Amino acid sequence: MALALQAKNLTVSARIDGALVPAVRALSFDLEPGRILGLVGESGAGKSMVGRAIAQLLPAGFSITSGALLFEGEDVAGMPPRRRRALLGRAIAFIPQAPMTSLNPVLTVGAQFDEHLARFGAASRRARRDRAVAMLTAAKLPHAAGLLGQYPHQLSGGMCQRVLIALAFSTDPRLVVADEPTTALDVTTHPPILTLIADMQRQHGTAVIFITHDLRLAAQLCDQVTVMYAGRAVESGPARAVLATPAHPYTRCLQLANPSLRAERRALYVMPEQMPSLRQLRDLVGCHFAPRCPLVTDECRRGEPPDIAVATGHRAACIRTAATAGIAAAVRDDVAVRAGEQPLLQVVGLQKIYTVGAGPFGGGRAVAAVKRASFSIAENEFVALVGESGSGKSTIAKLLVGIEQPTAGRIVFAGEDLAATRNRAQRAASVQMVFQDPQSALNPRRRVASIVTQIMEAGSRHADWDQRLARTKDLLAEVGLSADFATRLPGQLSGGQRQRINIARALCALPRLLVADEIVSGLDVSIQAQLLNLLARLRAELDFAMLFISHDLSVVRHLCSRVLVMYDGEIVEQGPVAAVFDNPQHPHTRALISSVPPDEPQAPWAALKA
Amino acid sequence: MIALLLTLIVRRLLSAVPILLIVSALLFCVLRILPVDPAAMSLPPNATIEEIEAQRRAMGLDQPLPQQYAIWLRGALHGDFGRSIALRRDAGELVAQTLPATIQLAACAMAIAAILGLGGGLLLFHLRGTVLEPLADLASIVLLSIPEFLWGLILLFVFGVLLQWLPFTGQVAPGLPLPHVTGFLLLDSLLVGRFDVFLSACRHLVLPALALGLAFSPTIMRVLRSSLFDVYLEDYIVQARLRGLSEGRILLGHAFKNASLPTLTLAGVQFGILFSGTLLVEVIYSYPGMGNLMVDAVRNADLPLIQAIGLTYCVVVLLINTAVDSLYVVLNPKLRVR
Numbered sequence: 001m002a003l004a005l006q007a008k009n010l011t012v013s014a015r016i017d018g019a020l021v022p023a024v025r026a027l028s029f030d031l032e033p034g035r036i037l038g039l040v041g042e043s044g045a046g047k048s049m050v051g052r053a054i055a056q057l058l059p060a061g062f063s064i065t066s067g068a069l070l071f072e073g074e075d076v077a078g079m080p081p082r083r084r085r086a087l088l089g090r091a092i093a094f095i096p097q098a099p100m101t102s103l104n105p106v107l108t109v110g111a112q113f114d115e116h117l118a119r120f121g122a123a124s125r126r127a128r129r130d131r132a133v134a135m136l137t138a139a140k141l142p143h144a145a146g147l148l149g150q151y152p153h154q155l156s157g158g159m160c161q162r163v164l165i166a167l168a169f170s171t172d173p174r175l176v177v178a179d180e181p182t183t184a185l186d187v188t189t190h191p192p193i194l195t196l197i198a199d200m201q202r203q204h205g206t207a208v209i210f211i212t213h214d215l216r217l218a219a220q221l222c223d224q225v226t227v228m229y230a231g232r233a234v235e236s237g238p239a240r241a242v243l244a245t246p247a248h249p250y251t252r253c254l255q256l257a258n259p260s261l262r263a264e265r266r267a268l269y270v271m272p273e274q275m276p277s278l279r280q281l282r283d284l285v286g287c288h289f290a291p292r293c294p295l296v297t298d299e300c301r302r303g304e305p306p307d308i309a310v311a312t313g314h315r316a317a318c319i320r321t322a323a324t325a326g327i328a329a330a331v332r333d334d335v336a337v338r339a340g341e342q343p344l345l346q347v348v349g350l351q352k353i354y355t356v357g358a359g360p361f362g363g364g365r366a367v368a369a370v371k372r373a374s375f376s377i378a379e380n381e382f383v384a385l386v387g388e389s390g391s392g393k394s395t396i397a398k399l400l401v402g403i404e405q406p407t408a409g410r411i412v413f414a415g416e417d418l419a420a421t422r423n424r425a426q427r428a429a430s431v432q433m434v435f436q437d438p439q440s441a442l443n444p445r446r447r448v449a450s451i452v453t454q455i456m457e458a459g460s461r462h463a464d465w466d467q468r469l470a471r472t473k474d475l476l477a478e479v480g481l482s483a484d485f486a487t488r489l490p491g492q493l494s495g496g497q498r499q500r501i502n503i504a505r506a507l508c509a510l511p512r513l514l515v516a517d518e519i520v521s522g523l524d525v526s527i528q529a530q531l532l533n534l535l536a537r538l539r540a541e542l543d544f545a546m547l548f549i550s551h552d553l554s555v556v557r558h559l560c561s562r563v564l565v566m567y568d569g570e571i572v573e574q575g576p577v578a579a580v581f582d583n584p585q586h587p588h589t590r591a592l593i594s595s596v597p598p599d600e601p602q603a604p605w606a607a608l609k610a
Numbered sequence: 611m612i613a614l615l616l617t618l619i620v621r622r623l624l625s626a627v628p629i630l631l632i633v634s635a636l637l638f639c640v641l642r643i644l645p646v647d648p649a650a651m652s653l654p655p656n657a658t659i660e661e662i663e664a665q666r667r668a669m670g671l672d673q674p675l676p677q678q679y680a681i682w683l684r685g686a687l688h689g690d691f692g693r694s695i696a697l698r699r700d701a702g703e704l705v706a707q708t709l710p711a712t713i714q715l716a717a718c719a720m721a722i723a724a725i726l727g728l729g730g731g732l733l734l735f736h737l738r739g740t741v742l743e744p745l746a747d748l749a750s751i752v753l754l755s756i757p758e759f760l761w762g763l764i765l766l767f768v769f770g771v772l773l774q775w776l777p778f779t780g781q782v783a784p785g786l787p788l789p790h791v792t793g794f795l796l797l798d799s800l801l802v803g804r805f806d807v808f809l810s811a812c813r814h815l816v817l818p819a820l821a822l823g824l825a826f827s828p829t830i831m832r833v834l835r836s837s838l839f840d841v842y843l844e845d846y847i848v849q850a851r852l853r854g855l856s857e858g859r860i861l862l863g864h865a866f867k868n869a870s871l872p873t874l875t876l877a878g879v880q881f882g883i884l885f886s887g888t889l890l891v892e893v894i895y896s897y898p899g900m901g902n903l904m905v906d907a908v909r910n911a912d913l914p915l916i917q918a919i920g921l922t923y924c925v926v927v928l929l930i931n932t933a934v935d936s937l938y939v940v941l942n943p944k945l946r947v948r
Contacts, residue, residue, distance in 0.1 A: 055851070055852050085854040086854065087854070088851075088853060089852070089854035089855070090854065094849065096845060098845050101844060103846055104868070106868055106871075106941070106942065107867075108943075116853055119855075151943040153943070153944050164849075
């Protein structure tokens, strides 16, 4: 049987300062029709580049410099553009990462379907409409006919992704590239969306390239996986085998850096530094993982390791595969230990109602973002607030730090009613917030020293520059950055470093409560592990409590001792992490827990319906 | 959607009331502070001081300013904007006679600006990354820096005087009748079946409309271009490419409509400026519109007439903004749902 897609020593390079630097190096794989190949790796590993190479839509400056990428035996690089365009959409389809923004906002769903189907055969408007309705129904979208007249912004993210999946499969493609199709969506939509892709793939006999950062998820969904690091396939093999017995130290470290929802609680394995950038790659000799590898030897730094077969069809690019299984992280259980007895924060009957659509003459309707919320946080306690987007988590954060005023209810902090505290500076000193997006939270025109000590500009704490520089030095050391970061601008920092600066700023005035809103959600697993360990260490050193808002239950279980589950503006369940996760009472809590793929690849994932 | 549009329009019209009150009061005060004496100007130069004083009392100029404004406002509410001092005719009537000609000019100019601007914007964007891009870029910046009166003079000189292709004074050729039905000459000449008048009016409109249109098209061009650049960074454009759509189809079928939204907002603001730009162009082409009337009124310190014309400009700009906002609702589905 002919291969659906074959990569033969595929190398995609970027031109940097006149030199060609490979972003994908000598990648080889075979994808048979009707099979799913997972490309797994962190951002910058080059996995998305493969999808882009198929469509020949590489970022500016990137090109295929050697090797071949064959679609059904035909090299896509040498293909005339007309031929490639004829294949795109019909034989090769793409499911995007950000469904909400991947549909044209000014065209109806029907118009976008119609345009797509009109290009490929379906002659009459009637036939195209029928096909669209059939595909949308197959994608389990209710009221498919009515949906055709709707605009993308009227649909939820999950619905947009279903529309895009229906669109992708509507022309019976022979290859579908799904690039992180669930990453931007709420957790509870992950299993149904993945089920839909798997179903469609089976029905249409399509070959699928599934690009993801989640090893556990890949193991559940894919037949084969290829783990990529810094442009190279470091390990490849049958999906379950790779996860069960990883041969490459990077795969193993990645696994250990990811907190588990079900297994024993352990310290997260921290790989130092971060994946080398293209610029750094240029000057790197030897194995690219060597600078972060726990098994590194002198030989690793001398030359690139060869691909070594560790089992049938299971290969790894490492000379130390025999030692990989020995990498381990220490068992720990220090999470609940330090929580104090005294309640620091007490929230009673908190409510926030927004009026939307009101004009200068009134009108509009009331929307309750938070209907009723009561909880407390003890001193030094890390409490998690979990829920889906729109459940009211971020509103609670804004109410706590005083960006918004509650409609009803009380927020008592250290025995004092916060709503009555008019003194903003005083409130800021005791409650601080760390924002979700470290990029937009940092003023791009200010240097790090000025950012982290910003609070020292305010009121009575006004300090001179020497004091601020001294404080900056302490803070940088606390968040694990060297002192020379003080003079940098946010644009010169990586995502993980920015989030550290963000945390340092919040800690500047030694607050007693930190409100952290999804602070690790946009980060790669290895960077996330660094930050989670940092937070655990800071708590031990500095004594502060935290409300940790997250959608990631594994992270919550790792870091927090108590959890609040929010659904539709209400806290529907709360209790110690172990009790809630082991014996969830509310259906929404159960749905959240079942959305997380199991650690063991052999274990069935009940939410992923066959 | 129609209900939504109606709500929007009603809201806008209601909010126009206080705006017009403020503008009219402002105009009134500023005009009265000017060191001109309308009473003296309305009398022959040999009038005595006593005669001027009598005239001043007759005109109500001896009253305190708020009272004067109240008198004017009461009249204005009844459609009486006072009498023009110089022309000795009803100011409202004078405005009503000249406004259609100006609207006609402004509308034609806006159409030209829109066609040139949108076409030019698409072309500029299409040329991105080619050797012609810096050239086109430079051309658009040169165009951007030429104001409407300069265009007026250039066009007048080249096509009117040098090549003698087109007429450049008045609204129609002398000797032709001016039919009056709605006040809009192009429409009226067709209504009464005088195609010769229609043609002549068209030929007279070309140069002034072109001068205004050319002056305002580069802004639209450049905004459309930069909006297109923004839109091309969006995921749905990448996704359209991944579906194999042709570049032309992506530009016209997907990107253009999205990029036209910010362009439309700008065009609305521009139209207000363009409308006041008619003033200089009308003077250059001796076009009998409100602009020429305004220039005469200013020259004669004809306060009631200036007041009436100023207020008319304000009303027109408010109406245009309402129309643009309505169009925005039609084009942007996100604004349609409640």
